[in-house]
Amino acid sequence: MSSYTVRSSVPGAPSNRRLEFPARRTSVQSLARDDSDDENMLGPPKLSNFGSALLSDKENVEPYPYSRNQSVSNAKRYSQPPRAAARPETFGAVREFSSSNTNNSVAGPYSTFHSEEHSDSTMFATSKHNQQSMTTFNPETPSEQGKPEDMYLEKSRSRVKSMQQTLRDELSLRSSKRRNRRFVSSRFNLLGPAKRASSNTGTPNHSELADESNVSQQEANFSHSSSAGATAHQNEYNVFYESQNSSSPQKDSAAPTDHTSINYDNIEFGDLNPYQYLKKHNIPTTELPNISRLYFERQKGENRKTALRKNIAAKDAFQTRLTSASLSNSPLLKHVDLIKREQSIPKRQPRRKISDHATNNDSKAWSSPVSSSKGLKTAPSRDGTSPRASEMYENIERPERDTFGSIRRREALSNININSNYHQLQNKRTKYSTENLEEARGIHRPPFEHSVQEERFANHGFKHRSPPAVPERKHVEIVEPLKTTESIPLKPPATSGDSYNRRKPTIYVNGTEYEKLELLGRGGSSKVYKVKNVANNKVYALKRVSFDEFDDSSIEGFKGEIELLKKLETKPRVVKLIDHEMDHGVLYEVMECGDHDLSHTLALRSGMGLDVEFVRFHSQEMLKCVKVVHDSGIVHSDLKPANFVFVKGILKIIDFGIANAVPEHTVNIYRETQIGTPNYMAPEALVAMNYTQGQPAEQNRWKVGKPSDIWSCGCIIYQMIYGRPPYGGFQGQNRLLAIMNPEVKIVYPEKTSNGDVVPKTAIDTMKACLERNPEKRWSVDEVLNGPFVKPIAVTHFFIRDLIKNSVKYGANQREISNEKIEELAEDVWHRLADFRL
Numbered sequence: 132m133s134s135y136t137v138r139s140s141v142p143g144a145p146s147n148r149r150l151e152f153p154a155r156r157t158s159v160q161s162l163a164r165d166d167s168d169d170e171n172m173l174g175p176p177k178l179s180n181f182g183s184a185l186l187s188d189k190e191n192v193e194p195y196p197y198s199r200n201q202s203v204s205n206a207k208r209y210s211q212p213p214r215a216a217a218r219p220e221t222f223g224a225v226r227e228f229s230s231s232n233t234n235n236s237v238a239g240p241y242s243t244f245h246s247e248e249h250s251d252s253t254m255f256a257t258s259k260h261n262q263q264s265m266t267t268f269n270p271e272t273p274s275e276q277g278k279p280e281d282m283y284l285e286k287s288r289s290r291v292k293s294m295q296q297t298l299r300d301e302l303s304l305r306s307s308k309r310r311n312r313r314f315v316s317s318r319f320n321l322l323g324p325a326k327r328a329s330s331n332t333g334t335p336n337h338s339e340l341a342d343e344s345n346v347s348q349q350e351a352n353f354s355h356s357s358s359a360g361a362t363a364h365q366n367e368y369n370v371f372y373e374s375q376n377s378s379s380p381q382k383d384s385a386a387p388t389d390h391t392s393i394n395y396d397n398i399e400f401g402d403l404n405p406y407q408y409l410k411k412h413n414i415p416t417t418e419l420p421n422i423s424r425l426y427f428e429r430q431k432g433e434n435r436k437t438a439l440r441k442n443i444a445a446k447d448a449f450q451t452r453l454t455s456a457s458l459s460n461s462p463l464l465k466h467v468d469l470i471k472r473e474q475s476i477p478k479r480q481p482r483r484k485i486s487d488h489a490t491n492n493d494s495k496a497w498s499s500p501v502s503s504s505k506g507l508k509t510a511p512s513r514d515g516t517s518p519r520a521s522e523m524y525e526n527i528e529r530p531e532r533d534t535f536g537s538i539r540r541r542e543a544l545s546n547i548n549i550n551s552n553y554h555q556l557q558n559k560r561t562k563y564s565t566e567n568l569e570e571a572r573g574i575h576r577p578p579f580e581h582s583v584q585e586e587r588f589a590n591h592g593f594k595h596r597s598p599p600a601v602p603e604r605k606h607v608e609i610v611e612p613l614k615t616t617e618s619i620p621l622k623p624p625a626t627s628g629d630s631y632n633r634r635k636p637t638i639y640v641n642g643t644e645y646e647k648l649e650l651l652g653r654g655g656s657s658k659v660y661k662v663k664n665v666a667n668n669k670v671y672a673l674k675r676v677s678f679d680e681f682d683d684s685s686i687e688g689f690k691g692e693i694e695l696l697k698k699l700e701t702k703p704r705v706v707k708l709i710d711h712e713m714d715h716g717v718l719y720e721v722m723e724c725g726d727h728d729l730s731h732t733l734a735l736r737s738g739m740g741l742d743v744e745f746v747r748f749h750s751q752e753m754l755k756c757v758k759v760v761h762d763s764g765i766v767h768s769d770l771k772p773a774n775f776v777f778v779k780g781i782l783k784i785i786d787f788g789i790a791n792a793v794p795e796h797t798v799n800i801y802r803e804t805q806i807g808t809p810n811y812m813a814p815e816a817l818v819a820m821n822y823t824q825g826q827p828a829e830q831n832r833w834k835v836g837k838p839s840d841i842w843s844c845g846c847i848i849y850q851m852i853y854g855r856p857p858y859g860g861f862q863g864q865n866r867l868l869a870i871m872n873p874e875v876k877i878v879y880p881e882k883t884s885n886g887d888v889v890p891k892t893a894i895d896t897m898k899a900c901l902e903r904n905p906e907k908r909w910s911v912d913e914v915l916n917g918p919f920v921k922p923i924a925v926t927h928f929f930i931r932d933l934i935k936n937s938v939k940y941g942a943n944q945r946e947i948s949n950e951k952i953e954e955l956a957e958d959v960w961h962r963l964a965d966f967r968l
């Protein structure tokens with residue numbers, strides 16, 4: 132009888148009608164799920180579930196299911212051959228039912244149609260009752276089709292095609308409208324997912340009538356589908372109504388759903404969507420576009436009303452707020468007057484662009500009340516008669532909006548930090564504000580007062596848009612934020628002080644908080660940071676050493692360093708240890724902070740010519756540090772440029788990590804490990820000593836003493852003169868071998884690579900420091916007092932006296948022995964001590 136009744140082919144179904152709606156729902160649901168793909172192919176943006184359901188249902192009730200195949204571009208999915216076993220059974224059921232409805236003139240075509248629904252299509256395949264889907268069609272199974280049926284088929288095919296096309300067009304149109312009018316884009320959200328239609332099983336008469344009406348509708352559609360160009364959707368409906376009125380004599384005149392008499396004005400959707408409405412009132416789905424259009428129009432109207440209500444509520448809240456606040460002197464009150472006056476002026480003309488100056492002002496959202504109030508001036512037109520309505524409108528419309536925006540924003544910001552925001556606003560506006568200029572010049576005007584110049588401009592019809600004014604600080608009040616539904620951006624503006632307010636990482640050493648400022652340097656297992664004591668703001672160096680907390684020798688080593696530093700803490704040439712803490716494998720040492728180390732200084736001077744005074748001065752500084760250490764009975768063992776830092780211009784020694792206190796009456800100590808920095812290591816620190824052959828228990832040991840430090844000092848002086856340490860030309864292991872090998876002689880060129888002459892005293896001093904035999908090496912005092920570090924500067928008088936005395940001595944002594952000359956030289960030499968620099 133109808134497409135619904137086909138569902139009666141479900142095995143075991145007691146009656147057609149009882150199965151009708153569940154079967155239909157199952158089909159619709161499956162279609163709704165699967166149609167998401169189809170929407171992508173159709174072109175319009177993805178529809179909501181409801182949209183999909185519309186499309187699905189439309190296709191679902193189409194008289195000929197293969198239209199479904201045609202509507203889906205992926206035809207392969209629906210063109211699978213029918214399942215042979217299922218066909219006779221379903222076909223038989225349909226035949227049986229069709230024969231029982233002899234009144235139905237379209238029994239033939241329908242039975243044909245239903246005989247085609249045996250596809251294995253996965254998309255619209257069987258329901259949970261293993262029911263064959265009515266929407267599948269296999270065009271390659273024409274055996275059951277008679278010629279009249281083919282004719283019907285052809286007609287209805289074109290008919291369905293046109294209906295589908297119409298539906299697509301409708302969807303495209305809606306989606307394009309939706310794109311253009313985003314403010315109603317929420318309508319699908321308002322609709323929500325497609326709701327299930329309420330079951331009609333409780334009203335069998337309605338179902339029956341609905342079936343009949345569907346049949347009538349389909350009859351009419353078929354009869355009309357042969358009309359050429361039947362693609363216009365409205366035409367179809369017109370034809371449908373005409374044909375229904377004229378050619379449905381069997382239709383029950385008492386039927387409640389007389390579609391010709393649908394009064395669209397009386398339609399009340401309630402919480403139903405169009406599809407549900409159709410279902411509830413048994414209106415044919417061909418009415419869906421009209422009903423949907425009506426539904427969306429109403430939705431649109433509702434949206435507009437809601438927006439309007441919100442706007443009015445916001446204005447009311449604003450007004451209430453202003454009247455409740457004590458704003459007698461506040462600029463906000465002037466805004467109220469302004470708004471009232473604006474509202475009293477009729478807005479007859481559409482807004483018109485008057486000048487670029489007036490419209491191209493992006494700062495209008497922040498525009499001042501001065502600029503707003505100017506819009507109220509009844510400026511005469513150019514002919515001097517009356518202000519043009521359009522100009523008034525232009526001047527009124529924008530300030531109204533700007534006033535709300537600027538005041539609300541200002542209020543919101545003032546609740547966060549009135550002072551900082553005020554200054555920020557002021558800074559923003561200073562550039563353009565004539566008021567600020569005047570303020571800077573000492574001219575004070577109350578806020579929002581019109582200047583004479585502005586009046587003059589206004590009276591001549593010139594739409595001068597003055598820069599925004601800045602309210603005086605004393606006039607700004609902290610007020611409660613507006614309780615409106617509109618969201619006001621309350622994000623505090625970034626102030627210039629933000630970067631300073633951001634806390635830097637801190638670290639605690641024995642409860643004292645230090646703020647990390649920068650990395651000063653790093654060593655083998657340490658990092659040294661410049662830190663600030665948060666309590667007293669003094670700057671220190673914080674050395675953080677990681678070590679194996681379970682390695683006793685490491686722990687002992689660091690404890691030794693701490694002890695040595697404590698021992699030397701009174702020495703001005705040793706960097707001062709302020710505090711320290713050992714904590715789970717990490718040692719923190721807080722020291723006085725140096726500006727930069729000697730290696731940094733040498734690196735900066737690399738490539739420059741020899742500056743003997745520079746070398747002498749830094750050598751002297753370095754040796755003074757070493758002297759302090761040696762005089763304290765300590766061997767540093769790791770002297771290198773990086774371990775001397777300038778603290779306020781004074782070179783100080785750091786890093787006593789491998790330093791050792793030398794026992795009294797001893798010159799050297801013996802190490803069981805070979806450590807140091809190869810470039811500056813003395814040969815004795817590299818060559819194992821006391822190795823006893825045949826005694827495996829005896830380990831290698833390295834003799835380290837004060838002379839080793841002198842060797843290192845000689846290397847540093849050498850580097851300052853020649854640009855690199857003595858064995859710096861060797862790489863890696865070769866360097867160590869060269870240092871250890873006495874055959875590898877250190878060369879002392881008389882000139883540097885730049886051609887600068889190296890003083891002989893400098894060469895002599897280097898040779899004295901880099902003596903292979905530690906016992907022959909100069910001590911730190913000798914180097915310090917040597918001719919290079921402490922040269923003698925004789926005067927002209929000294930030479931004259933020396934000559935005079937020599938001549939006098941020779942006149943009295945005819946003969947003079949060599950011994951006597953040596954003695955005299957020694958005497959003179961000692962006298963020269965007074966001339967040492």
Ligand SMILES: Nc1ncnc2c1ncn2[C@@H]1O[C@H](COP(=O)(O)OP(=O)(O)OP(=O)(O)O)[C@@H](O)[C@H]1O
Binds near residue numbers: 656727
């Ligand atoms: N008190 C300080 N003031 C300024 N800079 C310092 C200070 N202490 C150390 N430094 C910097 O940190 C660097 C490394 O420090 P230090 O030599 O103490 O670490 P280390 O781990 O013992 O290094 P290495 O293993 O090379 O001997 C130094 O070369 C120096 O540049």
